Amino acid sequence: MSNLHGKAFTFPGIPDSYVRLHPTVTLSGDIAAASVCLRYFSDMPEAERVQSFFSLATRKRFNGFLLSKKGNSSYYQIVGDAVGQFWGLPADLNHWNSVCGTWDSDTGLSQVWVNGKPGARKFVFKGGRLTGTPIVIIGLDQDAYGGGFYQIDAFIGQLTDVHMWDRVIAPCEINNYSEDRKFQHGNLINWHAAAYTTYGNVVEEKQIHSDLVKECRRTDDCCNLF
Template sequence: MRAIIFLLSYMTTSFAEKQDLSGKMFTFPVESDTAHVILIPNLSKSLTAVTVCLRFFSDLTRSKSLFSVATPTSDNAFLLFNENGYHVFQKTAAKFDGLEDKQNEWNSVCATWDSQTGIAQIWVNGKQSVRKGISRGGSISGAPSIILGQEQDNYGGKFDRAQSFVGMLTDINMWDSVLPYPEIALYMSNIPQKTDGNVISWRSLDFTANGYVIVENLVSLI
């Protein structure tokens, strides 16, 4: 039933006009197990490589989901999660320590994964992690459910308020490849990039906000 509901949601939102959210941000004002944003990807194939970049502003010290992708066969098809360090899940998980985000400041984060090598890596505020291996030879297959603000414990739902995001999110992009380091460095420096995400593009975003989520003008990144 949940898959049918998600499919109906996809059919409804996929025909919505895409919005340029330059200079905007999503604000999640309260802890909840309901508030979330569904992102509709520009995608017609399985993914064997991923880059996700985003910026967030929060005062949370507990665990929080930053970007959650589920498929009908995998709750953690690609998950960027923060809990005493950063975690990247692609069915299995890698934890990256020593990358500190700052409370009540904007943090720039990029995460990459390549199926061919299994290598995953994180960048936080210009600092890169060690390279770690997860799910070598894997893929992200099936209609993806991409959620901001919550971590999916099943396809499209089963949210836990203790893992919800509270704060602001902006400049969210997703690519179907590992972005070259010079492009990641530009993102870390808040310099306009040559290319927007070809799976999710902040400047051409198809989304649905659910619950207490507000689209606001961006608070300065400086």
């Protein structure tokens, strides 16, 4: 296990470069509710370009739980191969964006939040379950169990602060996460106690926050801040 707090992975956007995250507990039963939060930094504005942030696949469901963005117009949350598309949410270029996705099987309600702003609720995979041992990958979309990658879906930029819960986290928790305040870390994936494997040309490095850049402009010794 490694504490990745303050660390980020930089992705070049090619299909053989990704990070596999290993859940902190053995997931072999049913997943009936889930929440995923992460932060991304990118400068990709293309209208038709899909960027995959988080991909959970099982042997039966390659798109078990997927978070992605298409251009600057919409975000996608796919659960159990059922698609929810969310419009009108922030997608700031060259800025850290916080994304959270929640899903509950009992109600079928799915929702995406970006920088603390909620998207409209959608009905996705009501009554469904994610069964079997999952593979979790960031930076690429699995179109097969642990593989089937395509460059067109590859993320280009930085990803950090990835957490996953086996419940629907509350709006106040999402707000705390988005504002970088204290929150309960994910019980399935915890960025502060993460087991992971990198593949390809992914680079692990220190995360540079915008507030540090501002502080750097006000000091004569910028290097001490990083």
